[in-house]
Amino acid sequence: MSSTRARSLVSKFPWASTPFIIGAPMRVMSGPNLALAISKSGGLGFIGPGVKPADIHTDLAALRGLVKDASPSSLPASFVSSKSLLPVGIGFQLWDGDVDSASRAVKEYRPCAAWLFAPRDGQADLDTWTSRLREASPDTQIWIQIGTVQEALDILRGKTRPDVIVVQGAEAGGHGRAHDGLGTITLFPEIADALGGDSSGIGLVAAGGIADGRGVAAALALGADGVVLGTRFLASTEARISKGYQQEVVRATDGARSTTRTMLYNQLRGTTGWPEGYSPRGILNRSWYDHQAGVGFEELKRLYAEATKEGDAGWGPEGRLATYAGASIGLIHSVKDAGEIVSELRTEASDIIRRNYSRL
Amino acid sequence: MSSTRARSLVSKFPWASTPFIIGAPMRVMSGPNLALAISKSGGLGFIGPGVKPADIHTDLAALRGLVKDASPSSLPASFVSSKSLLPVGIGFQLWDGDVDSASRAVKEYRPCAAWLFAPRDGQADLDTWTSRLREASPDTQIWIQIGTVQEALDILRGKTRPDVIVVQGAEAGGHGRAHDGLGTITLFPEIADALGGDSSGIGLVAAGGIADGRGVAAALALGADGVVLGTRFLASTEARISKGYQQEVVRATDGARSTTRTMLYNQLRGTTGWPEGYSPRGILNRSWYDHQAGVGFEELKRLYAEATKEGDAGWGPEGRLATYAGASIGLIHSVKDAGEIVSELRTEASDIIRRNYSRL
Incomplete structure (x- = not known):
């Protein structure tokens, strides 16, 4: 069953391959170039929130331009096969976001996924945003980032269901749970159990403390359908970040x-x-x-x-x-192209999985 | 290379099989019955420190009695093949221990491993204990538990080298690093790198936040040569713990x-x-x-x-x-026999490794 779930998550993104690598929507720093580079190399890149809500329109317009202007041979053929969704996701910090502006952007540009984080009013806000964005673009997946078991239970009791839950462990950078966080190695399986295993039909991806193929392979072992990295991509040539x-x-x-x-x-x-x-x-x-x-x-x-x-x-x-x-x-030692990072992560993780299989 | 290291660690314990499951030396609660049950099922059990240093003699005597009195068919044949070392390890909290008493116990009973933790005087104490215990029983492995990168670097600069380093993440129960701890998923690979990968020749096992086959498989993915569980064994029938x-x-x-x-x-x-x-x-x-x-x-x-x-x-x-x-x-839902726990952990972890291999 778990296998079916994982296959079905990555298979929703025709250009993506396993192990499924995801670039976190870091505020400002995850811009169109970074997000597209991650997707082009078989992962899924997310554009992060900008300085102000309207910036998302600028970034999505730029992203659409990058896809349209690129020579067809430089893009995966499967980019065009996804119901004309843009091959990147987009992240919203709900407390600082504007659902009207977000809905307009999602309707206009149709990113393949929208990642919702940090509501001011908990599940009620998540329900509102989920409904509005689905109305705006029914094929855009809704991803919700949480960091506690309670938030998982709230989702199960909510009016809407996300397509994917991002479980963020306490090792993560940027904003996350302040006092009730926990390391990914324990938090992820406990939340997976709270969601009732595969029966919920919700995809589960892991974030927090992962920067190389070891972390990717570990997250897959915990049961993740995909693995999110943020900090590792800060050290990519495409990151929108000061030197x-x-x-x-x-x-x-x-x-x-x-x-x-x-x-x-x-x-x-x-x-x-x-x-x-x-x-x-x-x-x-x-x-x-x-x-x-x-x-x-x-x-x-x-x-x-x-x-x-x-x-x-x-x-x-x-x-x-x-x-x-x-x-x-401490696991990051050089700046590399995002595409190279994605390739290395997949190769390293695959090698580890093969090695551990050979030891059984 | 890594494969060689891992094989060589588990192969030092002739009765043990992969994935290599280790029972932590929890103070008082890890007694002879629990430690032996874990080793009997193909793992490696450790007896924890007692209320006072002398208790270790009582526990080791009881353990030796259990091994001697058991019908041969109830014990793994390989128990006898390990240079007549006892098929369990023993744990010492150095700050509260007595190196003379510990040396006498190790010399008399020859446990297969001695696990050193929490020195009052850092690496100097670890060096003293390592030398003294090796003198007392040269074939007894020395395991040292750490929780920071700095402690790993201290070991490399120390006068003695342990056989195994136990990397304990911040999720662990009982005592560990107070303020400078970190989750296992990030701490373990960073310490592995600080030790120079396989070149140090020191075995590396992971502890902290692991209670089921998912955690075991994740630790192996991070590169661990064995996986330590404590809290999971508190909920075993053999634990020396109040109901x-x-x-x-x-x-x-x-x-x-x-x-x-x-x-x-x-x-x-x-x-x-x-x-x-x-x-x-x-x-x-x-x-x-x-x-x-x-x-x-x-x-x-x-x-x-x-x-x-x-x-x-x-x-x-x-x-x-x-x-x-x-x-x-949150991952522990019932009391089971320690042997059943070990078997389930190995089966679950192996199934996960096979499943992830099949998805490549």
């Missing part, structure tokens, strides 16, 4: 000690309004160390503003700028 | 919300002396809720003392007694 930020993702090691969940970066850069219960993981830098040493917030904010003028030097262990990233940074 | 405690492990669900790391249980039961940097994970109960609600420590302690007189009713969501357990409690 200094990207280099810090490559440089930093020891994910346990060099990252933490803190609201400090949000506060310093003036990001407010996240619903209760969420916090971001980021790489520690001078802002954090000074904060720990007792430097006052106003002074930290002044120094932060100064650092924003330093360009790429604003990042790094002695930098001060917000450096959201996952605990997997 | 009320055991039933709570079975009852509790939602590992993220129903467990946490806290020193509260240690303080309430008068357990002091753990080195800096360690804390235990346990299941939340009335002691914790009252503590959160502001009830004073003296009152909590009085209520705790009363609860100790209630027998099995002292545990449970309305109980007050220390209930150390891992975040995997």
Whole structure:
């Protein structure tokens, strides 16, 4: 049964192959180029929310242009076979989103999937968005990201059913559950059980702490129908990210000690309004160390503003700028093309699965 | 290369088979009966530290008696082939241990492995214990449990080399890293890389958050040569545990919300002396809720003392007694014989590996 479910998820994306690799919709940093590169190499890329809701129209228009203008031979033939859906997904942070604008974008551009995250009003908001987006584009899959067993149970009691649930473990970068998160290796199977195994008919993909083929193979072993990576794609040539930020993702090691969940970066850069219960993981830098040493917030904010003028030097262990990233940074050692990353992940994971099979 | 390493680890234990299942040396609760049952079913059981250092002699004597008195047909033939080492390991908490007593026990009983954890003085203590135990019983493997990349680097710079490193992720129950822990799915590969892949010649096993075949298969995918389970064996018939405690492990669900790391249980039961940097994970109960609600420590302690007189009713969501357990409690639904648990883990993990292979 599980096999049927997994096959049916990846098979909904005609260009995709197994192991099914998915690029997370990271805010701003997952732009059209990154998302398309991931899909072109047999994965599924998501465009993240922009600075403001309207940006999604710009990004989707750019993506459509990239697909239309590309020489046919540079794109998988199967891109055209998916009921003319765009071969990328799109991510929405519900608390900061606008369902009218989102519906218009989904209706106009028809991305193959819409990923919903962080509602202000829980399942009620998820139901509203799911209904509205399905009305706008019935073939666009609805993916919902959760990080707790309770959210899984809420979905089962909700008025709508997503096509896919993204289970995000506490190792993930950027925003996730603040205090009630748990590592992927335990959280994923417990949520899978809470959903009643395969009987729910909902696809299940794993996110959080995965940056190489070992993590991909582990997530598949846990029962995931696909595996989501975010931080790994921050270190891709197509990521919409400052060089200094990207280099810090490559440089930093020891994910346990060099990252933490803190609201400090949000506060310093003036990001407010996240619903209760969420916090971001980021790489520690001078802002954090000074904060720990007792430097006052106003002074930290002044120094932060100064650092924003330093360009790429604003990042790094002695930098001060917000450096959201996952605990997997210690597994990431170089910037590569996203397509190469996807290929390597699939090859590594497949090799591991073959090796462990040969040991049985 | 990795294949060679894995084969060579499990092959050091002639009765053991792959996937290699290991029972953690849980303090008091992992007694001779549990350890032997795990080894008899093709895994490797460890006896945990007792209430006082001398208890290990009693437990090892009992274990030797169990092996000697058993009818030959009830034991794996290969039990006798291992240079007359006892077919179980033994665990030491170094900060609370006595290296003289430990050396005498290891010399007298020759367990196949000694698992060292929580030194007060870091690598220096680990070096001392490793040398002393190897002197006492050269064929006894030395296993060292760590939870950070730094500890792995310390081992590489140490005077002695263990045979096996146990990488314990933050999901684990009982004591582990307090503030610098990380989930197994990210921690394990990062430590494996820090150790230089296979070149170190040290076996690597994974612990933390694993309670069923999915977790076992995931750990193998991460590259583990064996997989350690603790909490799962609390719910075994052979565990040396109160019924009320055991039933709570079975009852509790939602590992993220129903467990946490806290020193509260240690303080309430008068357990002091753990080195800096360690804390235990346990299941939340009335002691914790009252503590959160502001009830004073003296009152909590009085209520705790009363609860100790209630027998099995002292545990449970309305109980007050220390209930150390891992975040995997939501994956554990019944008490079973340890041998059945080991068999099921191996079957489930093997089925998953076969299924994922067939999907490539």
